[in-house]
Amino acid sequence: MRLPILIINFKAYAEAAGRRALEIAKAAERAARELGVNIAVAPNHLELALVAQSVDIPVYAQGADVETPGAHTAHVAVDNVKEAGAAGLILNHSEAPLALSQLSRLAARAKAVGLDLVICAPDPDTSLAAAALKPHAVAVEPPELIGTGRAVSRYKPEAVVQTVEKVSRHFPDVAVITGAGIESGEDVAAALKLGTRGVLLASAAVKAKDHYQKILELAKPLAD
Amino acid sequence: MRLPILIINFKAYAEAAGRRALEIAKAAERAARELGVNIAVAPNHLELALVAQSVDIPVYAQGADVETPGAHTAHVAVDNVKEAGAAGLILNHSEAPLALSQLSRLAARAKAVGLDLVICAPDPDTSLAAAALKPHAVAVEPPELIGTGRAVSRYKPEAVVQTVEKVSRHFPDVAVITGAGIESGEDVAAALKLGTRGVLLASAAVKAKDHYQKILELAKPLAD
Amino acid sequence: MRLPILIINFKAYAEAAGRRALEIAKAAERAARELGVNIAVAPNHLELALVAQSVDIPVYAQGADVETPGAHTAHVAVDNVKEAGAAGLILNHSEAPLALSQLSRLAARAKAVGLDLVICAPDPDTSLAAAALKPHAVAVEPPELIGTGRAVSRYKPEAVVQTVEKVSRHFPDVAVITGAGIESGEDVAAALKLGTRGVLLASAAVKAKDHYQKILELAKPLAD
Amino acid sequence: MRLPILIINFKAYAEAAGRRALEIAKAAERAARELGVNIAVAPNHLELALVAQSVDIPVYAQGADVETPGAHTAHVAVDNVKEAGAAGLILNHSEAPLALSQLSRLAARAKAVGLDLVICAPDPDTSLAAAALKPHAVAVEPPELIGTGRAVSRYKPEAVVQTVEKVSRHFPDVAVITGAGIESGEDVAAALKLGTRGVLLASAAVKAKDHYQKILELAKPLAD
Helix, strand or coil: CCCCEEEEECCECHHHCCHHHHHHHHHHHHHHHHHCCEEEEECCHHHHHHHHCCCCCCEEECCCCECCCECCCCCCEHHHHHHCCCCEEEECCCCCCCEHHHHHHHHHHHHHCCCEEEEEECCHHHHHHHHCCCCCEEEECCHHHCCCCCCHHHHCHHHHHHHHHHHHHHCCCCEEEEECCCCCHHHHHHHHHCCCCEEEECHHHHCCCCHHHHHHHHHHHHHC | CCCCEEEEECCECHHHCCCHHHHHHHHHHHHHHHHCCEEEEECCHHHHHHHHCCCCCCEEECCCCECCCECCCCCCEHHHHHHCCCCEEEECCCCCCCEHHHHHHHHHHHHHCCCEEEEEECCHHHHHHHHCCCCCEEEECCHHHCCCCCCHHHHCHHHHHHHHHHHHHHCCCCEEEEECCCCCHHHHHHHHHCCCCEEEECHHHHCCCCHHHHHHHHHHHHHC | CCCCEEEEECCECHHHCCCHHHHHHHHHHHHHHHHCCEEEEECCHHHHHHHHCCCCCCEEECCCCECCCECCCCCCEHHHHHHCCCCEEEECCCCCCCEHHHHHHHHHHHHHCCCEEEEEECCHHHHHHHHCCCCCEEEECCCCCCCCCCCHHHHCHHHHHHHHHHHHHHCCCCEEEEECCCCCHHHHHHHHHCCCCEEEECHHHHCCCCHHHHHHHHHHHHHC | CCCCEEEEECCECHHHCCHHHHHHHHHHHHHHHHHCCEEEEECCHHHHHHHHCCCCCCEEECCCCECCCECCCCCCEHHHHHHCCCCEEEECCCCCCCEHHHHHHHHHHHHHCCCEEEEEECCHHHHHHHHCCCCCEEEECCCCCCCCCCCHHHHCHHHHHHHHHHHHHHCCCCEEEEECCCCCHHHHHHHHHCCCCEEEECHHHHCCCCHHHHHHHHHHHHHC
């Protein structure tokens, strides 16, 4: 996983459904090329293979349900995320919480098949537990700020700082990124100043009128 | 929903992952055209949009998690299934069981947005409960036969007959289809003779060496 | 199941935790004796055996997780509900939704071991599906009214009437009861007038200052 | 939490249902007194309050679902576990896996209300993540050995040793106990020799013909 990183989570937003997923992914690709920074897009499951075959930037899956392929109707297997063309996997987003033991198994499998692995957690203590599973990055996201436009890097900087401190003390190989409420390039810059190596965001990019311009703004601090 | 129907569920099989989903979908499309029958394919979430934009036969989603688009990381919304190009939706497969009240909500939404709706159930009593939600079809599938090669139409015909009897008595507008262990055209023919209007199957088609020939065999009884 | 019935759900309320569960159960017992009506109490799992050995009115479990005893840590088995001294079982409360197929299995087991069985559902269509599983009663409870003090029998009478109509047409042996927002004897009387055979309520009784007097008021309409 | 400890999990075993829960708890109490060691019993939810008011040894709940009391039908609240008379709480048993973020919240609440807290995990890596949440003890239990009679301390000693090593390096205040397949006093002694501070077991005690004698045998190594 190349750091610093900006990850754009499409969630299940209408604005990123169907063909619109391709448009946002291509805007992100253009911004990444323009700035020379690492931007990953995380389309909804429904558009994952479609997006992955259409852009050259890293595509991350928003989650996975089982480790390996098989008779798992309506489930996403880690191996199939890779097969569909993804380069990474986000696990345990606050909107898709995973049982600890299942998270542990999925994380091990993701690393085994060579996917970039980001595990989300809501606070410093839980982030430390997530870091113990040795992902490439832990994303600390206070759920009460997600989607509010009140950026974690401004409204809850102590959660970010404590996570960086705890994780780097115990598991220095695990990067810390953050998210929740990130709306502007300034919010991203503030997050990096707190010691994180990147940002995970969603609505700011997905719901922008001009995807390219907004992603450019959001990713700019990574180039500085 | 055009009846009779053959629905091919790709599950999370490795044999239907990534680009291979397209090959199987195209084989099904060719067989449907050749026989003039209705064959639907249900790719994994990861390939849904990709397959839906590539074939002209109905594409069904294997499931859905929430009714409407929004901030639902790693969840599939009914509306987005439609937006991704699907024509139908399978709910409550035994490998993806749904809470009754959630099933009720998702079913209502699927009908509201114009998706063909199939609800799966493991036995006659549960099928009657599923039929009360007024899907286009109920698929009765004894879980103990799924994936065994022992066809429900031969090894548990009474479950099929009782489902047809119960559902048609109370909810005559709901079609009954069946599945589990279906391996051959003969199994499909037997299922239709029991009063069903179609078959839901997976491994027989997905794991076949020659997808086109196998699907042709399986779908042939629908043309008779 | 003796009808009409008043069922008092203790939920996980602090006011009904520990020894306080016994006090409320004994108040209900006294009111039932005084009025000669059927009042059942549904204590939290933690106090079920304790309450069941202490009162003579029917004790119902608030739910169950598995059918039969065994290696199921932190799970409640239907058979053990009976063994603990309960006379009935509530399944699929909106706060404890069950997968349709699991609900079907638990319902069958509850009837097999001789427990009174109440299945909850949020609306008329889902209630019809619940009734198809042949419980002794379906409890229709619009979740948006639960705990509000706005009684379903006054604020959503059409949901109750439609449930009674649908269920009695298809499954006349299944009684319909109702709940949500029931606060007073008048609310209970109104529910009975809509064609129900009883009421399921919680906070009105559990949070009352004088449990005996409040339960007496709530149960009075059953005696009329 | 007094160490070393023997915890007897009653699961949902028929042999520990209803009044039989009291008999086993009293046998454990007698053995604890006889040996002067710490034995905790973890009855099923249904008998928790009943057992807690009947014995003087620590009673642990097998799990919890929500942090605080309220409108949570069929759910167990941490605070109510305490109110029912329990002294401790087991979380995340492999038969009752918890989402990481929920586990984190429940663990914090259990410590806040003064319950002894044991978090289970299936392997060394997951145990380290569990230990990051700072319970009094982590119980490492390879699920494939649970209930087999093949003791973890003999058949998978490396899992125990690695857990002790990892946890004590990062979180030295967290005790490690173990379980799975423990059948005899020798198995318990072997577990202690591997560096653990206690054992969590179930069927060996619950299904014994003579509960007192068997628990005496199992707890004896704690006195040595």
